[in-house]
Amino acid sequence: MADLTLDPALTNRSDGPVIIVAAGSQETVRSSGAHSHCRGQLFGSTRGLITIGVDEGVWVVPTTHAIWVPPHRVHWARSHGPFQGFAVYVAEPDCAVLPAAPCSIRMSGLLREAMLRAARWPAGPLDARGERLAGVILDEIATSPVDALGLPLPRDARLLRIARALADDPADDRTLEDWARWAAIGARSLSRHFVAETGFTFTAWRQRARLLRALEMLADDVPVTRIALDLGYSTPSTFIDLFRRTFGATPAAYRQRFVAA
Template sequence: MAHETLDPALINTSDGPVLIVAAAKQETERSSGRHQHCRGQLFGSMRGLLTIGVDEGVWVVPTTHAIWVPPHRVHWARSHGPFHGFAVYVAEPACAALPAAPCAIRMSGLLREATLRAAGWPLGPLDAPAERLAGVILDEIGTLPTDPLGLPLPRDIRLLRIAQALLADPADDRSLEQWAKWAAISDRSLSRRFVSETGFTFTVWRQRARLMRALEMLAEEVPVTGIALALGYSTPSTFIGLFRRTFGVTPALYRERFQGQPGPEVSIR
């Protein structure tokens, strides 16, 4: 099995096999800072929760989805709580038929099982059966349904400062007017630009940021009441109600489901 601590030289060249699969299993959080490499990368998990970030946005990823990042795109990743997952590194020439932009794809049983099989390959040239299975994996990455970014980030530097501050502290309850003053932008411009650059109103975007952080905290075994208070909800019942309306289940049931396989589908509406 390819180890999760692969030699960086292996993923910074397209020489060698068309794809390399690294498997990871740990009981504690694992993270990687901003970096890039010349191979495309598919992140996925069999158990636990991942957060993946690129310049355009951030995803919180359960076992039902995987994230594709094309070659040479700066990205970062962090797991939350116990985690068992994989990364598929695809040689740059083979990425021409794959999505050109970072995206979330819905995991199929075929992709999951083929990837698990590929994780058992020794590093080195692929034999004929392995080449055929590699082709199946590439076909699945290229044809499975994609989902939009979980939390798009604005491009305007003033709005980006606000977004980054809210990601760092989702419980910050300053009003739109207070944030506009802090970022030296008019209320009207902040409101209009947030919609045009992210597709969401400022209020809805902040709500999504809080819910994404709630998913991470659930994976880290934080009690539901503690999550509600930490994220600035007036009462735990307010948080539970919003969570249920968004994900279709209570936070406690969600935690139970993503700790197993397959996890519940995450679709923040």
Template sequence: MADEHLDPALINTSDGPVIIVAAAHQATERSAGPHAHCRGQLFGSVQGLLTIGVDDGVWVVPATHAVWVPPHRVHWARAHGPFHGYAVYVAEPACPGLPAAPCAIRMSGLLREATQRAARWPLGPLDNYAERLAAVILDEIGSLPADPLGLPLPRDTRLLRIADALLADPADSRSLEDWAQWAAISDRSLSRRFVAETGFTFTAWRQRARLMRALELLAEAVPVTHIALDLGYSTPSTFIGLFRRTFGVTPAVYRERLQRRSRDPASDE
């Protein structure tokens, strides 16, 4: 089994096994800055929460999902709190049948079990059994539908500057007009281009950014009241109500489910 200290040279070449699975175990938060490699990568977790980012999107990934990043695509990653996860590195010649753009997928029971089994393989050539299981993993990555779990980023440099500032501080309560003045763009252009480039209104995008940060803080065991106030909500009840309307459960119930899935990932099937 490979671990999180996998030699970078192994994932910067398509020589060797068609897939390499690296396991990661950590007790505290950990991050990897922007980087790229010639293999495609599937990020997933058994316990804990991941945030994965590329130039035009960010995903907060619970144990029920995984994120696919194609070869040579610059990306960054961050694990929140205690974490047990894995990365499946796919040789570039095997990637044409896989998603051409980064995306989140909902883990199937088959893909979850196959990757966990592949994580126990020793590094080196695959035998006939391993080759067949590797083909199953590739088929699952290629056939599972993308899940709209992420936060798309605008392309316009002025809008991206605003988006980056809000991701850095989701509690920033400046109005659309204030942000437009700050970024040297008209109110109308900001509003129109945000929808055109992200699919969300400015207000809806900001709420989604706050809720994604809330998921990260829930995984880090921050109290719900602190999360609400840290993210700029007027009262905890306002935050709890919005969270329930978005995810169908309260923040406390979501955290309990996240912990239960971490203990028994199959419980979500």
């Protein structure tokens, strides 16, 4: 298919092809509000960067990964800068063997090439060759490694209020004690429950939120120095060192992945 726009009637019915694949590009920001459909969906980019959210968390997704969302799960998405991407819609009965919860999977070359080939199919029933390729795509989704690439959100309403405020403004440098007073929770309780509900200490979670926002800003072509200062780092070199330790490349080198992919 030439673009990512599909008739909602196709994604909200499980009869028809086992998979429906769309692929396309857009030079401006692409955004979809919170929605759900009865088909499961795998989506990601082959160029550029997207942010995808569900109730449990938010992912900033580079071209090396894709996000799987099971049927009927509410989700939203937004691209950053020029974007080229794909979406695979899987009939609900065939999702039984796929991950039961939203997750980030590492893309294999086989999955990428199979999807891009399927995106060129005309709409309608699959022939025998199409059914075989659809089977390969489902096998790859089912067996691809799951990576903890996202930003998990806590369930407690007080902690969730803090997390959403920090996700909106990762540069906010209030201390844990300040946030505890703001959300009317004890500082020790905040610290303990944050680890229990997200798997991260409060400090590590906030650092992760800043780094994921940095990826978005890199994709939007924001200068590295401005990113560092806007996100509250004391110096650009502090930001660059932390980014390199986390992602294995400097911010400038990582930015090239969005362009070259």
